Amino acid sequence: MNELSPSQELALRWFQKAxxxxxxxxxxxxxxxxxxxxxxxxxxxxxxxxLKGFLAWHEVPxxxxxxxxxxxxxxxxxxxxxxxxxxxxxxxDEYAVQVRYPQExxxxxGEKEVNxxxxxxxxxxxxxxxxxxxxxxxxx
Numbered sequence: 001m002n003e004l005s006p007s008q009e010l011a012l013r014w015f016q017k018a019x020x021x022x023x024x025x026x027x028x029x030x031x032x033x034x035x036x037x038x039x040x041x042x043x044x045x046x047x048x049x050x051l052k053g054f055l056a057w058h059e060v061p062x063x064x065x066x067x068x069x070x071x072x073x074x075x076x077x078x079x080x081x082x083x084x085x086x087x088x089x090x091x092x093d094e095y096a097v098q099v100r101y102p103q104e105x106x107x108x109x110g111e112k113e114v115n116x117x118x119x120x121x122x123x124x125x126x127x128x129x130x131x132x133x134x135x136x137x138x139x140x
Contacts, residue, residue, distance in 0.1 A: 007059045014053030015134070018125065021046035025118060036109040037099035043121035044068070044095035047088070050128045051075055057132060066096035085127055088120035 004012070021042040028034040028042075044066075051071040055062045058078050062071060068089040075082045095117065099109070109117070128134070 011053040011057035014049050018046040018049035040095040040109045040117040043117040044092040046121045047124040068093045088123045091120045
């Protein structure tokens with residue numbers, strides 16, 4: 001890879017933080033019992049950080065938000081093909097805040113929802129890596 005700009009270096013730090021979220025997911029899923037809400041939250045966080053890293057890579061400022069669909073709008077201004085992430089981001093978006101706090105009618109994600117969240121996070125990661133041609137150098 002050629003020498004990176006400061007914005008690309010920052011983006012790589014975002015991607016590494018996203019990879020740490022995915023490592024938390026993987027480690028939790030190996031346990032006999034794991035907190036499904038936390039796993040889904042880390043999936044959402046990984047996708048959010050990959051999107052923010054993508055924007056940082058392209059020197060696009062973004063708000064400190066957790067709304068994945070808003071971030072997607074910004075990403076799509078650079079890469080229209082990011083529209084294919086819509087369904088994955090829609091699924092993950094509900095885990096940004098809801099699962100973090102006790103609520104009167106809290107729905108704890110089941111195994112199916114966890115698997116869908118993990119798949120969605122990986123779809124976002126793979127799209128960003130493929131678009132930026134970054135497969136090497138980041139923890140798989």
